[in-house]
Amino acid sequence: MKQFLIIIFLLVFGSLQAQEWQSSFDKAVGLANKENKPIILVFSGSDWCAPCIRLEKNIWQSEEFKLYASEHYVLYKADFPRKKKNELPLELSETNAALAQKFNPKGHFPLVVVLNKDQSVLGKTGFNVKASPKKYISILNGFIP
Structure with missing residues (x-):
């Protein structure tokens, strides 16, 4: 019984975490x-x-970013894994x-593009290893009029 409750908790918690990142770009645009x-x-x-x-580890998974993003952004990750086991549909x-x-025609990784709800580019950035989640949020918000 205890293992069953743990599994249920993990499934519910995992689905709550996964809801921040949209499963399709069309869904992201619709939600935006x-x-x-x-x-x-x-x-x-x-x-x-x-x-x-x-x-991913320092910014996207931080509690500060997750909390802020849930109120202010719609998130979509265009992933390009190379390992066969991580192959996308x-x-x-x-x-x-x-x-x-x-x-991203030049193929920069990582590249973070801020779009308005009409899919117009507001700004682009990469990853600065010295940026805290708070600083990164500030960079992203700097692109928004």
């Missing part, structure tokens, strides 16, 4: 329009790009490739 929020579009190589992994890979062609 509905809630009148900017979109944070992240180009990441989750299993090969060291700065991407540090950005074809449709998602194609969507991410199309987004890269439009918003």
Whole structure:
């Protein structure tokens, strides 16, 4: 019984965490329009790009960023994993490739693009290892009119 409750807790907690990052770009755009929020579009190589992994750990997973983002941004991660075990479904890979062609044609990783609800670019940034979550939020907010 105890193990069952732990599994239920982990499933519920995991689903709450996963709700911050939208599962599709179309959902992100729809939510941005509905809630009148900017979109944070992240180009990441989750299993090969060291700065991407540090950005994930130091900023995206921080409680400060999660709390702020849930109120102020719509989040979408365009991931480009290289390991076979992390391979994305074809449709998602194609969507991410199309987004890269439009918003990241030079293939920079990580690249964080701030878009308005109409998908116009407000600003772009990468990852500064010295930036705290608070400073990173300030950088992102600096792009928003």
